[in-house]
Amino acid sequence: MDWQVFLNDDGSGRTYLQWMFDAWGWTLAVAGCSWVVAMVVGSLMGVLRTLPNSPWLVRLANAWVELFRNIPLLVQIFLWYFVLPKIFPAMQAVPGFTLVVFALGFFTSSRIAEQVRAGIQALPKGQRYAGMAVGFTTMQTYRYVILPMAFRIIFPPLTSESMNLLKNSSVAFAVSISELTMFAMQAQEETSRGVEVYLAVTALYAVSAFAVNRVMAFVEKKMQIPGFIVATGTGGGH
Amino acid sequence: MKKQLLALAISLIAAGGAYAQANDTIAKVKASGVITMGVRDSSGALAYTLGDGKYTGFHYDVCQHIIADLEKVVGKKLDIKYQLVTSQNRVPLVQNGTVDIECGSTTNNATRQKDVAFANTVYVEEVRIATKAASGINSVADLNGKNVATTTGTTSVQLLRKNERAKGIDFKEVFGKDHAESFLLLESGRADAFVMDGQILAGNIATAKNPADFKIVGEPLSVEPIAIMFRKDDPAFKKLANDTIAAMVKSGEMAKLYDKWFMQPIPPKNTKVGLPASEATKAAWANLNDKPAEDYLKK
Numbered sequence: 001m002d003w004q005v006f007l008n009d010d011g012s013g014r015t016y017l018q019w020m021f022d023a024w025g026w027t028l029a030v031a032g033c034s035w036v037v038a039m040v041v042g043s044l045m046g047v048l049r050t051l052p053n054s055p056w057l058v059r060l061a062n063a064w065v066e067l068f069r070n071i072p073l074l075v076q077i078f079l080w081y082f083v084l085p086k087i088f089p090a091m092q093a094v095p096g097f098t099l100v101v102f103a104l105g106f107f108t109s110s111r112i113a114e115q116v117r118a119g120i121q122a123l124p125k126g127q128r129y130a131g132m133a134v135g136f137t138t139m140q141t142y143r144y145v146i147l148p149m150a151f152r153i154i155f156p157p158l159t160s161e162s163m164n165l166l167k168n169s170s171v172a173f174a175v176s177i178s179e180l181t182m183f184a185m186q187a188q189e190e191t192s193r194g195v196e197v198y199l200a201v202t203a204l205y206a207v208s209a210f211a212v213n214r215v216m217a218f219v220e221k222k223m224q225i226p227g228f229i230v231a232t233g234t235g236g237g238h
Numbered sequence: 239m240k241k242q243l244l245a246l247a248i249s250l251i252a253a254g255g256a257y258a259q260a261n262d263t264i265a266k267v268k269a270s271g272v273i274t275m276g277v278r279d280s281s282g283a284l285a286y287t288l289g290d291g292k293y294t295g296f297h298y299d300v301c302q303h304i305i306a307d308l309e310k311v312v313g314k315k316l317d318i319k320y321q322l323v324t325s326q327n328r329v330p331l332v333q334n335g336t337v338d339i340e341c342g343s344t345t346n347n348a349t350r351q352k353d354v355a356f357a358n359t360v361y362v363e364e365v366r367i368a369t370k371a372a373s374g375i376n377s378v379a380d381l382n383g384k385n386v387a388t389t390t391g392t393t394s395v396q397l398l399r400k401n402e403r404a405k406g407i408d409f410k411e412v413f414g415k416d417h418a419e420s421f422l423l424l425e426s427g428r429a430d431a432f433v434m435d436g437q438i439l440a441g442n443i444a445t446a447k448n449p450a451d452f453k454i455v456g457e458p459l460s461v462e463p464i465a466i467m468f469r470k471d472d473p474a475f476k477k478l479a480n481d482t483i484a485a486m487v488k489s490g491e492m493a494k495l496y497d498k499w500f501m502q503p504i505p506p507k508n509t510k511v512g513l514p515a516s517e518a519t520k521a522a523w524a525n526l527n528d529k530p531a532e533d534y535l536k537k
Contacts, residue, residue, distance in 0.1 A: 011399040082426055092427060096412075173390065176412040176423075182390055186413075189325055189391045192349040 005193040006200070016187055016197075023183035024204050030100060030179060031169040031208075035162060037105025038112055045109060046116025047142060052128075061113065068110035074171055077103045081175045096175040104172070108165050115157045119150035152223050159216035163209045170205075180204060263338055263468065263475040268312040275301055276323040276331060276340035276467075280417055282441040283499040283511045284343040284361065284464065293320055296499040297466060300360060301341035303491075304466070304482045311478060325391035329353055332467055339479075340467040343435070345393055347462075347531040355472065356465035357479040358526040360492060362518035362534075364458035365394050368424065368439040369431040370451055377456045381409045387420045387429030388413060394434050397460050417442060424452070433459065437500065437513050444509040461518045462531045480526070487523045 006017040014022075048054075048061035068076070080099045085091040091099075123146060131141030151158075173182035184201040188194035267273045277293040278285040285295035309316050321337050328344060331337045332354050345363070346356040369375040375384070378401060388395045390413045398411065412429050414420030421442040423429040432439065436454065443452045468475060486492040493515070498504075500513045518534070 011396050081428075082422060085428075086426065173413070174415050174419075176414075178413075182413060185326055185391045186395060189393065190396045192329060192353060194326070194330065 001196060002193055003196055005191050005196055008191065010187075010190065016191065019187065020180070020183055020200060020204070023178055023180045024208075026172070026177055026179040027166070027169050027204075028208065030097070030104065030172045030177060031166040033101040034104035034108065034169065035165055037101060038108035038161075038165060040109075041106065042109035042112025043116055045113035046120065047147070049113065049117045050120045051138070053138075065110040065113050068106050069114075073104070073107050073168060074174060076107055077171055077174055079103075096172075096177055100172045100175050100177055104165065104168060108161060108168070111161055112158065115154045115161065116150065119154035120146055122153055123149055149225075152220075152225060155216070155220040155223065159213060159220070162212050162216055166209050166212055167205065261469055261472050263472050264308070264311060264478070266335075267308065267316055267338065268314075271314065272317045272319055273305060273308065274319045274321050274336065274338045275305070276328060276337035276342060277320050278324075278342035279322060281343035282417075282435070282438040283504060283513075284437065285341055287322075288506055291320065294505070295341075296361065296495060297341040297343065297464075299495050299499070300483065300486070300492075301339055301466060303486060304339065304357075304479045307478060307482045308475075328467070332469060335469070338468065342467075343438075343464050344467045345462045345531055346465040346467075346528060347393070350467075351530055353470065354467050355470045355476055356467055356528045357476065358483050358528050359463035359465045359522045360483055360487070360519075361464045361496075362516060362522050363435045363437065363462045363464050364516055364518065365397060365433065365460045365462065366436040366439055366454050366458055367431050367433050367456045368421075368443060368452055368454050370424070371453045372451075373430055375431055375455060378405065378459065379407065381431060382407045383409065384430040385410045385412050385428065387423040387432045388434060389417050389420045390415055392434070393462070394459075398433055401459060421446070435462070435464075436516075437511060440511045440513045444511055445507055460531075461516075461534050463522065463529065463534060465528065480528075484526055487526065492523060 006020070007015050010016055010019055045061045045064050048057045049065070051057055071079075077100060080103045081096065085094075127145050127149065128141060131145040136144065169179060170181035172179050173185070180201050184197050188197045191197065275298075277287070277298065278295075279287040279293075281295070281297075283295055284297045285293065287293050305316060305318060321331065323331055323337060323340060323342060328337070328340055328342065329350060332340050343363075344350070344356075346359060350356075367375070367378070367381070375381065386398065386409045388398060388411065395411065395413070401407070412423055414423050417434065417438050420429075420432050420434065424432040425446065432442075436458070439454050443449050443454070446452060466479065468479070483492070486495070496515050496519075500511045500515070503510050
């Protein structure tokens with residue numbers, strides 16, 4: 001092991017260590033922005049799929065989910081980056097970062113939409129009727145009755161999805177984003193110290209994903225409704 | 239848990255043992271009757287796949303000559319296994335004994351010489367700039383403010399970065415994940431130029447939809463000796479490989495092979511790379527050596 005390699009100059013006046021932290025920043029930026037897109041679009045689509053009296057909106061949202069979850073992520077990224085700009089030349093000007101954020105965000109949104117739908121459908125029917133009984137509109141029923149319950153139910157899978165999103169951000173290297181995976185491939189080629197480079201990058205991914213896990217677990221704990229969902233920490237098969 | 243740790247420790251020791259004794263390639267292939275050749279799927283005319291598990295190319299042919307001589311030495315026909323390698327895994331796979339001889343497009347440099355050994359160089363690569371014929375780019379200086387594509391996991395990027403800094407030229411690097419994708423970046427207009435080994439550029443242009451749209455411009459950014467790679471500290475095998483190469487150069491076989499791969503139409507599309515042997519390549523043949531890239535730059 002030769003950890004000194006991180007102090008070497010990469011040719012442009014920065015060390016490999018600085019480069020790695022830059023790359024980590026890109027990974028977190030891609031993952032963070034995609035997470036926002038995924039949560040907003042995913043929640044919207046998930047809700048649309050459960051609307052009681054709007055068959056066309058339900059179909060639209062179903063189509064969205066099936067479209068984005070049936071195509072491999074890497075293929076989607078290429079479609080956004082190479083194929084769509086060929087059809088719509090205006091897309092040529094869109095930076096790779098934006099494209100990858102939307103590609104990753106939409107891909108994850110289809111999965112989140114499924115979880116939101118599952119969460120909503122897991123609630124007893126009586127909850128919806130209760131909303132109707134006090135004279136709420138559909139919008140109000142979702143806002144005050146259904147969603148606050150549904151989101152708490154689906155928090156554990158959302159945690160997994162958020163961690164997956166962070167790890168999936170490694171596909172961004174395919175469209176020239178200088179993130180951790182690309183740093184690993186490039187730096188190991190330039191320095192021939194692959195073991196050190198990959199170990200360091202692995203550690204950064206693990207730390208980032210675990211941080212997401214801890215934040216989500218904290219929020220989950222704060223949000224839980226006593227007596228409705230089993231408290232975290234008591235489950236699990238250890 | 240303890241048992242698992244013990245099993246892990248034992249397997250690590252076993253792996254370490256195999257690692258230590260794998261340095262005598264001739265004895266190893268004699269005992270096993272098998273030699274594993276590292277091949278590439280798209281390293282231009284140097285090494286590429288025809289699909290269906292078949293590989294070919296200039297370096298591939300040179301390796302076949304070396305293996306033919308190896309068969310004479312061990313006195314039996316060898317079973318040749320092909321192992322596809324990538325820029326990322328080729329050095330570790332040679333080091334750990336998975337691959338006995340790597341016949342791709344590996345630059346012989348000082349860093350790698352710490353880990354592996356190289357045969358005498360028979361092909362010297364020049365790093366060049368490919369661009370669209372209509373782009374108006376004619377030299378490195380014209381790259382200022384442009385998007386420049388290159389392939390992740392190659393040394394051209396590092397070179398580019400040093401050039402960028404030395405000449406005060408500011409360009410944006412975009413990375414393709416392989417050569418085909420880097421060329422697609424150029425073709426689709428996401429990049430204004432593609433900086434890479436000359437023969438890879440020539441090969442990609444030759445197979446492009448419209449080869450006349452592209453040209454290779456500018457002075458070579460660097461020269462790099464590309465060589466066949468094998469394990470370190472194996473003088474007998476290295477001598478055998480170098481003897482084969484010397485005999486091929488002497489008999490004119492090497493020049494004939496070069497002509498076959500770089501000047502004549504080659505499969506699968508029967509297109510010509512059209513890259514005559516450079517002065518540096520001819521010099522390498524005239525004066526066989528395994529000097530690393532760093533020695534070429536000092537000149």
